[in-house]
Amino acid sequence: MAAFHDLLIRKLQDHSELGAADLAAIRRLPASERTLRPNEDIVRQGDKPNVSVVVVEGTVARYHTLPTGRRQYLSMHIAGDLPDAQALFIEIMDHSVGTIDQATVALVPHSALLALFEERTATGFAIWRETLIDAAIFREAITNNSARPLRTRLAHFCCEQYYRARAVGLAKPGSCRLPLTQTQLGEMLGASLASIARAMQGLRKTRSMDLQGGELFVNDWSRLTELGDFNPSYLHLRKPSRL
């Protein structure tokens, strides 16, 4: 398993230019690792964390909890992602961060990150950029959940997960991990379990993708991007994956 420093560096280099001094400074970041069970919270809505999370292994999600108890997932994160970088400058968490399957995360003290930004402005800018790409993904989620019919929405979501897994080298040829239950897909896409089940069957019938046992299989990428109205430009990667 790659050290979290390497994961973070790889992630930042997907969109930013870093010099040797930046890389060295990042490598000096202190962190403690924790492995968590499925469906365990790392940070909760209302908390004031003083560490930031880097995903090392597994899948981590952010979500809102509504007064009714209903859960709305906001984003999914895999190795190399910083699912709560924004907590650095926003004191009180407006959402929770928790695991989906078993996951290992590195916890980096905010103080170390702030010191790093003072020392290496370029690194600060790279992580700033990372949080901005995060925001671009949120924007796309607004559009996806507001303006597309359910089957398209589901296809788009799968496209994004596969594309991002490819970008960080976490996908095998034609497949990647996606350990979400249909209930959770519903909580991500604003749909009921039953509707997700039917939308999924619709997609299966196109033979462009399948999802089973927490593994997403992509058989016809070009067809799937059509079905999902997917255009990866909002992910702002420097070297778009060849798919």
Place this chain on the structure above:
Amino acid sequence: MAAFHDLLIRKLQDHSELGAADLAAIRRLPASERTLRPNEDIVRQGDKPNVSVVVVEGTVARYHTLPTGRRQYLSMHIAGDLPDAQALFIEIMDHSVGTIDQATVALVPHSALLALFEERTATGFAIWRETLIDAAIFREAITNNSARPLRTRLAHFCCEQYYRARAVGLAKPGSCRLPLTQTQLGEMLGASLASIARAMQGLRKTRSMDLQGGELFVNDWSRLTELGDFNPSYLHLRKPSRL
């Protein structure tokens, strides 16, 4: 009309602590002002802008354009807002920025902003924080448009606009500008014109709010926040408005 420097400073001070040196540095920012007609684009999806926008007067929005031509509004911005700060570190625009009504904006060269961040780290952090609050508003929009019935969604949106207008001193007692047509409200909330019309009438009947002639009237704030399931904590303001 306040100079854009004052608007920006006021905005940043809503959530960040700035020293005298920071204020002075911000006041030295160069900018050119432009006044635009309603429904005019400032930056378009695909552009690579080298200036950032500060809203001086009027209402400015960000939106996606789907292949079908359908428009999805992502956010609304009023005086003091930076609707495309993220373009600083994200080269290619993944969405457009345009006016709703007649608006005046200040255009600040990216180079000047980057130089400012190098010189005054605290100012950089304040604008970073600003972009993070932006992201928090996107998250809330995901939840609003995905997990709430239409009438609640509309009430929540109106709560947010009124609350933000209050926070920057742009609201009169009991009302603020909100120059959106019902068609645009639909494109914001992922709903059709007809449904917005009916949801609006439902809200009017509660006597908690009304929207007419581009002016939002709030008659019963506490009732409206209930109807809209609105909790302002996601806006991350230091001194929550007393309403």
Place this chain on the structure above:
DNA sequence: CGGAATGTTGATATGCCTCAACTAAAGTGG
């Protein structure tokens, strides 16, 4: 004053929800 843009209202269609029963798969303890 006439034309365009905006909002209202009704009728009908439909996508998705809810509820419910059932199947299948995955853990768990004897």
Place this chain on the structure above:
DNA sequence: CCACTTTAGTTGAGGCATATCAACATTCCG
């Protein structure tokens, strides 16, 4: 290793919220 329980997914019936289409009313504005 099997019976039991739990969790996940499938399928059907019926209902509701919202979409679509269309006609009309209203306001804005040149």
